[in-house]
Amino acid sequence: MLLEIAALTKEYKRNKLPFYAVKDANLSIDTGDFVSIIGRSGSGKTTLLSMAAGLLKPTSGAVTLEGSNIFSLSDEEMSFLRNTKIAYIPQGMSLLPNLTVLDNVRLPFYLSKQEGDAAEKALSLLEQVGIVRLAGDYPKQLSGGEQRRVSIARALINDPALLIADEPTGDLDTETTAEIMQLFGLIAQNGTAILLVTHEPDMVSYGNRVYVMNAGTLTEKK
Ligand SMILES: Nc1ncnc2c1ncn2[C@@H]1O[C@H](COP(=O)(O)OP(=O)(O)OP(=O)(O)O)[C@@H](O)[C@H]1O
Ligand SMILES: [Mg+2]
Secondary structure: OOEEEEEEEEEEEOOOOEEEEEEEEEEEEEOOOOOEEEOOOOOOOOHHHHHHOOOOOOOOOEEOOOOHHHHHHHHHHHHHHHOOOOOEEOOOOOOOOOOOOOHHHHHHHHHOOOOOOOOHHHHHHHHHHHHHHHHOHHHHHHHHHHHHHHHHHHHOOOOOOEEEEEEOOOOEEEEEHHHHHHHHHHHHHHOOOEEEEOHHHHHHHHHHEEEEEEOOEEEEEE
């Protein structure tokens, strides 16, 4: 198993009263899986993904990646993991405004301290997501959909085993959303597992498994 989420729980306080943003969530993801999570605003989707990506520490429960509990890793091991094995596309825009499209895509490569400059690979990923002509532009010169494609190319630069994306089509029109979902389908076929949150129930037909988050509780949709 690539990723296992077991009894994952996150408790927060509001007006001094504790509540569960995520309660006892269980989910397993294997290579090539394409898992979608739907659910209302505030139901705990981002909280769950942030814990799955190792960015947020759970109150209890475990996230196991290829057999090791990610929350027992050292800071150094954790950042290596985040730069190489797990790619995370956060909700909203996440490109660096002062870097070109090409440099945004290459950034995780540099952060993982590998040899070489990855320009060719970055360009081929930009080609794959259909925007290689924009390589020299800056994020503010791009449309929302084009910026999303840059974040997807960037997420793939280090050949992650798992790509986690939080509403990657949140603010896009229906046609662009369908194109981006097809792109995720291709990525899954090429062996990178996908875990994504989506608002649009129509879009879940692209995934091989669908889960619903409801007030912190995750259940599989049959
Ligand atoms: N750092 C925090 N401290 C306290 N409460 C939080 C914190 N982060 C999130 N919450 C609360 O936890 C619940 C789940 O939030 P989360 O961001 O996971 O929802 P979501 O399903 O991603 O919503 P959306 O679809 O709007 O992005 C919400 O009630 C939110 O207000
Ligand atoms: Mg969210």
